[in-house]
Every structure is written in C-alpha cells, then in structure tokens.
Amino acid sequence: MAAKSRKIILNTLLGIVVCAGVTGYFLWNKKHFSVAGSTPVVVITAAELHQSFSKDSLYAKTQFVGDESNQKVIQVNGEVSSVKKDVAGTTIILLKTATDGAFINCSMEGKAENINTGTKIVVKGICTGYNFDAEMGIPGDVLMTRCYIIQ
Amino acid sequence: MKYLLMGLIAVIMYCNAAAQRFYTKNGSISFYSKTALEDIKADNNQVMALVNTQTGELRFSLLTKGFHFKKALMEEHFNQDYMESSQYPNATFKGSITDLTKVRFDKDGSYNVPVSGELTIHGVTRKVTTTGVITVKDGKIAGSAKFMVTVADYKISIPKVYTDNIAKTVEVTVTCSFDQKL
Numbered sequence: 421m422a423a424k425s426r427k428i429i430l431n432t433l434l435g436i437v438v439c440a441g442v443t444g445y446f447l448w449n450k451k452h453f454s455v456a457g458s459t460p461v462v463v464i465t466a467a468e469l470h471q472s473f474s475k476d477s478l479y480a481k482t483q484f485v486g487d488e489s490n491q492k493v494i495q496v497n498g499e500v501s502s503v504k505k506d507v508a509g510t511t512i513i514l515l516k517t518a519t520d521g522a523f524i525n526c527s528m529e530g531k532a533e534n535i536n537t538g539t540k541i542v543v544k545g546i547c548t549g550y551n552f553d554a555e556m557g558i559p560g561d562v563l564m565t566r567c568y569i570i571q
Numbered sequence: 572m573k574y575l576l577m578g579l580i581a582v583i584m585y586c587n588a589a590a591q592r593f594y595t596k597n598g599s600i601s602f603y604s605k606t607a608l609e610d611i612k613a614d615n616n617q618v619m620a621l622v623n624t625q626t627g628e629l630r631f632s633l634l635t636k637g638f639h640f641k642k643a644l645m646e647e648h649f650n651q652d653y654m655e656s657s658q659y660p661n662a663t664f665k666g667s668i669t670d671l672t673k674v675r676f677d678k679d680g681s682y683n684v685p686v687s688g689e690l691t692i693h694g695v696t697r698k699v700t701t702t703g704v705i706t707v708k709d710g711k712i713a714g715s716a717k718f719m720v721t722v723a724d725y726k727i728s729i730p731k732v733y734t735d736n737i738a739k740t741v742e743v744t745v746t747c748s749f750d751q752k753l
Contacts, residue, residue, distance in 0.1 A: 452646070527637075548634050557753065
C-alpha cells in the first residue's frame, strides 16, 4: 500500500516537473505575435496621428501605444516622403505629416517593394511612441515598428 | 548702412552655425549581453542623433520600446521588468566630442574622437566617457562607438532567477549616418 502511494506521489511529481518544463520551454521560445494577422485598434491618417502626439503626447500614448505585454497595432494612411535602409538593411518608410520635417517613421518587417516618394500607402504596425527632444531642435517623429504595407 | 551690414553679417554667421548641425532619426543602437547560459542581443533602428560639427555637441534620444529582441519573452521582460518602459520611455545622451582637433569634418577620413557626456537610462543619469569614430566621406558624416554599460549603475534590477542569463555589464554599439542637415 505504502509502495503504491509512493509510486502515485512520484508519478504526480514527475508529471508536474514535465508540465512545468514543457510550459517553460514554450514560453521561453514563444514567438512574437503576428502584426500582419492582427486587427488594428485604430485607423488614422499620418497627419492626424502626428498631430495627436505633438498636441498632447501623454494623451496620444493612451490611445495609440500599448503597455509592455499588450502592444497596440494601428493602421495609418499616408503619402510616402522617402524610403531608405538602416545599417542592418531594414527598410524605413517615412510618411508625410502636416509638419515640415516630421514624419511617421515606419520600420518595416514586411516587404516594401516598388514604394516610391509620393506613393499613397496604408501601413499597419506597432506604435511605440513619439521621439521628440525640444533641446535638439529637430521635429519629432511618431515611431512605428514591425510594419506591413497592406495597401 | 552700417547697421544693415552688421545685420547681414549676423544672418550669415547664424546660417553658417546652423548648417553645422547634422542629424538622423534612424540611427542604430544595439546592446549585447553575453553569459555562459545565453547571448542576448537587441536592436533599435529609430534613434534620433545630432552632431554639431562646430561645437562638437552630440545628442541621442531613443524610445526604449523600440528595442527589438529575437525572443518575444525577452522583449516583454526587458520593457516590463527591467527598463519599466512605460515609466521611463526614453533613453538619452547629452555630450560632446571633447577634442575637436582630432577630427576634420571637411576632409574625408576616419577619425578617433574622445566623447564624454551624460547618459540617461531608466531615469538614472551617469557620466560616460568613450572613444567614438567619426567617418567623413564625400561630405557625409557617420559616427560609431562601442562602450560598456553596467546594468546596476542605472538601477535596473534583474530577478535572481535570471541573474545567470543576463550579463552584469552589456556592450552598447552605436552606428549613425548623419544624413540630414538643420
């Protein structure tokens, strides 16, 4: 009887350890959520998005930027100002806003072929905030990462 | 006439000074943590950076949420537990090239320059001194630097369960092409 109980306890413990190990493994190797497959929480124009941040960045954050574990995917319509590559070869697309020298700065995860200055596009991506430092004297950009062109 | 001439000179001088400021909004900063258990790397390619070739002023500003990791869980821990990105959304550097005689912005070349300034991460500001490289080619200016950051200096606490996975000192690499002019 005692041997049977011991066996049950050992098997239960083993089961818990295996479950914990498997859960830990999958959590550790959890992939980034799919931006391409996400439904945007808001659809907005590039000019409106930039204006929201430049007018009241704290309020805009609550609308467009998610928290650490629940990032917000937003969809932005705008006209391409320029297309370039960063040092690692990632494509960056800048969308025009109503402010000279200020853009919606989109770091692409998806393909960005045949996109030229003046093209009107719709981009979906994670909004990370507004990078502006008054002392630098440079118009701030609204930053988006892991972007996809959807139209 | 005298005042007109003085005004004109002032305007020209202002324009010249203004033309000495170059910037980018897509500089890259990455950090690398190496331990026996694992290597962790994260990149941010939306760094705003400015250099003033006349005064040597150097400025950097980035959003910590812009760092991208290979593993989703690492990114989540980085923003939520270590950097507390919602509370401290920016990291900045305010400093300068401390010896401008080491660089010729009007001549192609690669120049090692001493850099010093204040680095703010996680709401903590500390003085940093390092050597950067300024590259001038066909009138275009690029900059790079590598330096070490001790995580505890910036009051970033790592839970005990991960202390063997994350290095106490991480390597920071900066690469910027200052392709815009103010």
